[in-house]
Structure formats: structure tokens, C-alpha cells
Amino acid sequence: MTNSPLARRFVQVSFGPALASRVVPMVTAIYFAAASMIVVIPSGIQLFAWIMTILTGTPIFKTPLLWIIGFIVFFIIGGLSGIMFAAIPFDQQLTDTYFVVAHFHFIIFGAAVFPLLGGLYYWFPKVTGRMYSEPVGQASFWLTFVGSALTFFPMHIVGLLGMPRRVYTYQSGLGWDGYNMAETIGAYILAGGLMLLVANLVVSYFRGPKAPDDPFGGATLEWSIPSPPPHYNFAVIPRVTTPYPMWDEQDRIEDMRKLERGEMVLDGGHETPATSVLDANWDEVIDMPSDSPWPIVTALMMSGVFAMLLTGHLVAMCVFLGLMALAVAAWHGAEPEHEAAT
Amino acid sequence: MSGLNVERKRISMPAGWWGTLLFVATEATLFGTLFATYFYLRFNTPQWPPAGVPEPKVALPLILTGVLVATTIPVFFGARAALAGRARLAWLLFFVALVIQAGYFGVQVHEFLGDLDKFSPHDSAYASIYFTLLGAHHAHVVVGMAIEVWLLAKLLGGLTPYRLVGVRVAALYWYFVNAVAIGVVLTQVYPAL
Numbered sequence: 001m002t003n004s005p006l007a008r009r010f011v012q013v014s015f016g017p018a019l020a021s022r023v024v025p026m027v028t029a030i031y032f033a034a035a036s037m038i039v040v041i042p043s044g045i046q047l048f049a050w051i052m053t054i055l056t057g058t059p060i061f062k063t064p065l066l067w068i069i070g071f072i073v074f075f076i077i078g079g080l081s082g083i084m085f086a087a088i089p090f091d092q093q094l095t096d097t098y099f100v101v102a103h104f105h106f107i108i109f110g111a112a113v114f115p116l117l118g119g120l121y122y123w124f125p126k127v128t129g130r131m132y133s134e135p136v137g138q139a140s141f142w143l144t145f146v147g148s149a150l151t152f153f154p155m156h157i158v159g160l161l162g163m164p165r166r167v168y169t170y171q172s173g174l175g176w177d178g179y180n181m182a183e184t185i186g187a188y189i190l191a192g193g194l195m196l197l198v199a200n201l202v203v204s205y206f207r208g209p210k211a212p213d214d215p216f217g218g219a220t221l222e223w224s225i226p227s228p229p230p231h232y233n234f235a236v237i238p239r240v241t242t243p244y245p246m247w248d249e250q251d252r253i254e255d256m257r258k259l260e261r262g263e264m265v266l267d268g269g270h271e272t273p274a275t276s277v278l279d280a281n282w283d284e285v286i287d288m289p290s291d292s293p294w295p296i297v298t299a300l301m302m303s304g305v306f307a308m309l310l311t312g313h314l315v316a317m318c319v320f321l322g323l324m325a326l327a328v329a330a331w332h333g334a335e336p337e338h339e340a341a342t
Numbered sequence: 343m344s345g346l347n348v349e350r351k352r353i354s355m356p357a358g359w360w361g362t363l364l365f366v367a368t369e370a371t372l373f374g375t376l377f378a379t380y381f382y383l384r385f386n387t388p389q390w391p392p393a394g395v396p397e398p399k400v401a402l403p404l405i406l407t408g409v410l411v412a413t414t415i416p417v418f419f420g421a422r423a424a425l426a427g428r429a430r431l432a433w434l435l436f437f438v439a440l441v442i443q444a445g446y447f448g449v450q451v452h453e454f455l456g457d458l459d460k461f462s463p464h465d466s467a468y469a470s471i472y473f474t475l476l477g478a479h480h481a482h483v484v485v486g487m488a489i490e491v492w493l494l495a496k497l498l499g500g501l502t503p504y505r506l507v508g509v510r511v512a513a514l515y516w517y518f519v520n521a522v523a524i525g526v527v528l529t530q531v532y533p534a535l
Contacts (some may be wrong), residue, residue: 052460148436286357332492 029088036086043079047072060216063137067118070145074110078103081156097238099159100297105152117197124201125215129228130208136200150186154179218245223225224252237264237273240280294331301327358507366518369482373522374427380529383467385446388532391468395461397534398472402453407527410446410483411520413439421513429501431507434495438514440490447483454480472530479526482519489515 042245050072059065081103094100111290125131158179163170170176223246225233232336236259239251266273270288275281289295301324308317384390391397420435454476463473489512496505 094494288357329492335502 064122071114078106097159102155125211132204140196147190300325
């Protein structure tokens with residue numbers, strides 16, 4: 001965490017249960033305790049949903065799934081240390097110690113960053129058209145996993161031993177030295193894992209073997225098109241009826257028929273379909289705005305107007321206002337020939 | 343074939359109308375915060391308006407707002423006429439609305455400048471929020487009139503589907519400005535009630 005006031009405010013708002021109890025009145029502490037308790041229920045449901053999704057599926061134990069499993073492990077650890085804060089005496093004892101730091105790093109890094117990195121690996125072949133190196137990818141996962149566990153887990157213990165957060169040095173002989181040394185070593189391993197990940201992706205981007213359309217046997221429709229996706233990726237808006245559209249052969253055959261009939265090709269301009277909210281049935285066709293530089297020019301000029309207002313340059317503000325009006329006029333001066341009926 | 347299929351599916355408001363609705367929602371939030379600021383300051387201030395600042399007029403702002411809100415009628419029927427394809431009638435009704443709104447705006451600017459002579463936004467929290475709230479509303483009236491001028495110029499060339507979107511957008515924007523005007527004027531005259 002940085003020490004800027006803004007970041008600290010953000011942390012206090014979003015991690016209020018863990019961080020704020022020392023300075024707040026009892027009513028607020030009770031509120032935070034109740035919030036910490038209640039949040040367990042949806043988190044638990046999510047967790048079981050993820051685990052059951054993997055168990056009832058056909059897991060492909062490649063790099064992306066490893067990150068997801070790592071995420072689940074860290075989320076359980078971070079979640080269990082989070083629920084402890086619902087006990088107000090415990091919270092007051094441990095607020096502003098390294099226990100809190102351990103808790104939210106398991107959440108922030110383990111539970112938030114791990115799936116992001118897994119997603120990076122998962123869609124890297126689709127986005128770039130190149131395969132990453134699987135052994136190096138797994139190595140980068142294990143280094144990062146072991147590194148983060150070694151970095152963040154001992155923080156629980158030094159927190160319980162009373163080490164406050166936001167200290168850069170301390171007396172020796174308090175019993176914290178060994179744990180902090182382990183954390184330092186873990187941090188280097190963690191950084192090494194992340195650098196290996198970056199190196200893997202950068203090298204693969206230039207030297208990797210060509211990626212197949214569907215390297216993981218994926219269930220969703222991005223895997224039905226070439227890697228990287230061409231322009232005009234779907235010639236016809238696909239029919240989707242289940243969460244696993246790639247495996248619904250009847251729907252894919254129906255798509256081919258639609259293409260032959262020229263149905264739902266939406267070639268009459270810049271069009272996109274809109275669907276009903278609950279059943280995702282095709283509801284209407286929306287005309288999207290066409291490519292134009294004027295919206296961004298207008299936005300920039302408007303930013304200029306407000307910047308000049310803030311700094312008190314009224315003449316310059318009027319200039320920006322005039323330029324903005326000209327940009328709006330240019331934007332709407334030419335009428336598109338093909339436009340939505342009303 | 344595909345053209346027919348697609349055409350049949352156009353049942354909702356155009357995207358420009360939805361965009362304007364989101365824009366209006368943002369603007370409504372702005373005015374919501376201004377109202378909240380006004381009453382937050384009011385309930386943290388023992389004397390409102392503070393000593394030396396005259397109480398706001400009551401009758402004139404209420405009448406002016408009534409006049410402005412009344413322009414909802416020509417705007418509404420102007421939009422209906424345009425959607426029915428009657429370009430000349432629509433032009434006329436929007437022109438009537440614009441003339442009334444311009445008159446309203448002229449008197450309001452005169453009042454605003456008169457208030458500025460009596461007290462300055464730098465004087466007190468009351469003066470600051472008073473001028474901010476009224477100024478924000480007047481700015482919205484200016485934008486609404488600019489949209490109408492543009493629309494009137496366009497409608498001279500007849501109706502197209504694109505211009506019908508413009509008609510809907512202008513009408514929606516004015517419904518919003520007129521609704522906000524009621525909140526603004528009630529807040530403005532509130533200390534004198």
C-alpha cells in the first residue's frame with residue numbers, strides 16, 4: 001500500500017472491517033463486525049460454486065487452471081483470516097498489525113491478481129496467435145505461488161507477535177527477525193516468478209509456435225474462430241442457448257444455415273443486436289455510431305473548458321468553448337446516409 | 343431478406359435517445375449533489391441567509407419558472423408533430439418554445455446580475471451555493487436553447503430519420519431542464535417562505 005492520503009482513504013473504505021476499528025465508535029465497529037460476518041455467506045457460496053465447477057467439469061491442468069486453483073487456495077486463507085475480524089476484541093487487538101497486512105495481501109494478490117494472471121495465460125494464444133511455453137508457464141506459477149505464500153504467510157505470525165504495519169525498521173530481539181527474513185526471501189522468489197511470466201509471454205509473442213484455434217478445448221465461442229481473431233470475426237450472430245456454446249453442435253449448424261439464408265448477418269451498416277434481459281432473446285437491432293474523430297475532439301475540448309475554469313483562465317475557457325462548439329457542429333453537420341429509423 | 347428481418351426488429355428508442363437519457367441521469371446527479379450541498383450548508387448555519395444578504399424574491403422566480411415549465415407543452419407537441427411527419431408545425435412549435443425560453447433567460451440573467459451587485463459568491467456559504475445552483479441551471483437553459491437553434495436550422499431542410507433522433511433528444515433534454523427548474527426555484531425561494 002502506498003502512503004498517499006487518497007490511497008489510504010480508499011483502503012479504509014474498502015477494507016474498513018480490517019483496518020478501521022481502532023479509531024471508530026462502537027456503533028461503527030458493530031456495523032463493520034456485522035458486515036465482516038455477512039460477507040462470509042456470498043463468499044462461501046462463490047467458493048463452493050468455483051470448486052464444484054472444476055469438479056464437475058473436465059479440468060485441463062495447464063497453466064491457466066493452476067493460477068485459478070492457486071487463487072482458490074489463497075482466497076480461502078485470506079477469507080478465513082478475514083472472518084476473524086468479525087470478532088471485535090480480536091479486531092481491536094490486531095488492527096494495524098502485520099496480521100491485517102497478511103490478510104489483505106492474500107485477498108489483493110492471491111485472490112485478485114492470480115486470476116488475472118491466469119486469464120492472461122488463458123487468452124494469450126487467442127489474442128496473439130502464439131502459444132506460450134507450457135513448462136515455463138507452470139514454473140512461473142509455482143515460483144509465484146510459493147513466493148507469495150512465503151512472503152505473506154509469516155506476516156500473520158509477526159502480526160500476532162505484535163509487529164505494527166507501516167514500520168520500516170525495528171529493534172532486533174523481538175522475535176520478528178526470522179519471519180521477516182523469510183518474507184524477504186519469499187518476495188524475491190515472487191518477483192522472480194512474475195519476471196519469468198513476463199519473459200515467457202514476451203518471448204512467446206515473438207518466437208512462440210503458432211496457436212491453434214482451440215488450445216484448451218474451451219467451451220465458449222472465442223475458441224471457434226482463428227487465433228488471433230480476424231476482422232468481422234463472426235459472419236452471423238451466433239445462437240447461444242447454454243453456458244457451453246462451443247459444444248452445442250445443433251446451434252453451430254443452425255448458425256451455418258442462418259448464414260446461408262442471410263439471416264442475422266447485420267450487414268446494413270454499423271449494427272449490433274440487443275437482447276431481452278432475462279432470456280437473451282433477440283429483441284432489436286441497434287445502430288451503432290460510425291467511426292468519427294469528433295466525439296474525442298469534443299471531449300478533449302470540454303476537458304480544456306473545465307481545466308481553464310478550474311485554473312481561472314476565463315478567456316482561454318471561452319476559446320475552448322468555441323472550439324468545442326465547432327467540434328459538435330462538425331460532428332453533427334454531416335448526416336449519415338444510413339441511419340436508424342425512429 | 344435480411345433487410346426486412348432487421349427492419350422488423352427496430353422497436354425501441356434510437357441509440358441517441360438512450361445516450362441522452364444517460365447524459366440526463368448524470369446531470370440529474372449533479373443537481374442532486376447541488377441540492378444536497380445547499381441543505382447541508384443550510385442546516386449547519388444558524389442564520390440563513392446570513393446577515394447582510396437580502397432574502398430571495400419569491401413571486402418573480404416562481405412566475406418565471408412557471409413560464410419556463412409551460413414551454414414543455416410546445417416542446418411536447420412539437421416532438422409529436424415531427425414524429426408524425428409535420429415538419430412545418432414542429433418548426434413553429436419549437437420556435438415558440440425557444441422564444442419563450444429566451445425571454446425567461448433574459449429576465450433571469452438580469453436578476454442574476456442584480457443579485458451579484460448586492461452580494462458576492464465570495465461572501466458566505468449561502469452566497470456561494472446560491473449562485474452556483476442558479477448559474478448551473480442557467481447554463482443548462484443555454485445548452486437547451488443552443489440545441490433548439492441547431493434543431494430549427496436543421497428542420498428548415500425537412501425531416502430525416504437522423505433529425506427525428508435530434509427532435510427526441512431535444513425534447514427529452516428540455517423535459518429534464520424544466521423538471522430541474524422546479525427543484526431549483528423551490529430551493530432558491532425556500533429561505534423566504
